[in-house]
Amino acid sequence: MDSKTTVTGYAVKAPKGQLEPFTYELPEIGKEQVDIRVAYCGLCYSDVNMINNDWGTTHYPLVPGHEMVGEVIRTGSEAKGVKVGDKVGMGWFSASCMHCPQCMSGQHHFCADAEQTIVGRHGGFADIVRGHWSWAIPLPAGIDLAKAGPLLCGGITVFNPIIAAGVKPTDKVGVIGIGGLGHLAIRFLRHWGCEVTAFSSNKSKHDEIREMGATRVIDSTNADDLQAVKGQLNFILSTVNVPLDWERYLNCLALKGELHTVGVVLEPMSIPAFSLINGEKKVAGSPSASPAVIKTMLDFCVRHQIYPTVEEFPMERVNEAIKHLTEGKARYRVVLKN
Numbered sequence: 350m351d352s353k354t355t356v357t358g359y360a361v362k363a364p365k366g367q368l369e370p371f372t373y374e375l376p377e378i379g380k381e382q383v384d385i386r387v388a389y390c391g392l393c394y395s396d397v398n399m400i401n402n403d404w405g406t407t408h409y410p411l412v413p414g415h416e417m418v419g420e421v422i423r424t425g426s427e428a429k430g431v432k433v434g435d436k437v438g439m440g441w442f443s444a445s446c447m448h449c450p451q452c453m454s455g456q457h458h459f460c461a462d463a464e465q466t467i468v469g470r471h472g473g474f475a476d477i478v479r480g481h482w483s484w485a486i487p488l489p490a491g492i493d494l495a496k497a498g499p500l501l502c503g504g505i506t507v508f509n510p511i512i513a514a515g516v517k518p519t520d521k522v523g524v525i526g527i528g529g530l531g532h533l534a535i536r537f538l539r540h541w542g543c544e545v546t547a548f549s550s551n552k553s554k555h556d557e558i559r560e561m562g563a564t565r566v567i568d569s570t571n572a573d574d575l576q577a578v579k580g581q582l583n584f585i586l587s588t589v590n591v592p593l594d595w596e597r598y599l600n601c602l603a604l605k606g607e608l609h610t611v612g613v614v615l616e617p618m619s620i621p622a623f624s625l626i627n628g629e630k631k632v633a634g635s636p637s638a639s640p641a642v643i644k645t646m647l648d649f650c651v652r653h654q655i656y657p658t659v660e661e662f663p664m665e666r667v668n669e670a671i672k673h674l675t676e677g678k679a680r681y682r683v684v685l686k687n
């Protein structure tokens with residue numbers, strides 16, 4: 350019996366290259382692994398970073414894609430929690446060791462041996478993706494599959510800080526950068542109960558941003574406009590990956606407020622100490638989240654019908670989709686359909 354599985358997808362073969370049709374073989378499935386037939390896969394900016402080897406962690410050829418939703422088509426003999434036919438999602442992580450202190454305390458995304466879906470292995474711009482059962486997150490009934498993919502990376506990246514920072518429904522909050530991540534952050538925080546201020550330099554988006562649930566939109570390029578919320582915000586989430594005048598935003602924080610970044614700014618953040626000391630403020634950051642928090646987020650999304658605004662491309666037009674994203678044209682998240 351041939352127990353190998355042939356996977357068909359799209360791979361990049363050199364930094365900044367185009368994706369090309371690509372097939373590869375998966376060995377016999379491991380006891381704790383599951384195979385997912387990918388229905389949709391979101392396109393995240395981290396896919397572009399990996400295609401370009403921006404972080405020095407890319408192995409070529411690479412099949413990118415780490416926001417998959419689809420159906421379980423095969424399970425190893427000791428896979429738990431999911432069965433063939435279940436609808437599941439998988440994001441940045443595809444396995445963790447399940448016995449280290451991080452895994453044992455429910456923080457699987459901090460596992461030192463965690464497997465990242467597109468680091469040293471292939472992801473979801475393909476018909477099948479494989480991973481450990483623990484990261485094949487069961488999707489709640491009634492979820493819109495065509496829009497759910499981006500929740501598995503983009504969504505959880507901005508949902509987790511709300512939990513990690515203990516944001517309260519009575520809080521006034523801010524979101525910097527209203528793109529793929531930021532527009533989901535506005536929706537989450539609004540449904541959480543918060544008053545949301547959006548900071549965006551793109552005036553053409555301001556009306557849309559109010560419709561997403563922002564109480565006010567501030568032109569972040571205008572220092573005077575930022576005065577409107579001086580000392581008022583309990584929590585500010587930054588989703589941008591470029592350096593900003595951070596002191597301006599720290600001045601918008603209320604006493605003991607937190608500026609939290611999920612945007613990967615490669616340059617050091619310049620933070621004057623007095624802007625933290627006066628008001629006992631904090632600067633923090635966070636990565637993705639554990640499977641349990643992802644499940645909590647998915648339930649919250651179905652309860653409140655929170656989805657990204659998506660633009661759908663067929664999988665075979667993946668290069669066009671990537672160009673659309675890198676040219677800054679995505680409104681607001683691109684999804685590839687198999």
Ligand SMILES: [Zn+2]
Binds near residue numbers: 449450461
């Ligand atoms: Zn572990």
Ligand SMILES: [Zn+2]
Binds near residue numbers: 395503
């Ligand atoms: Zn991502």
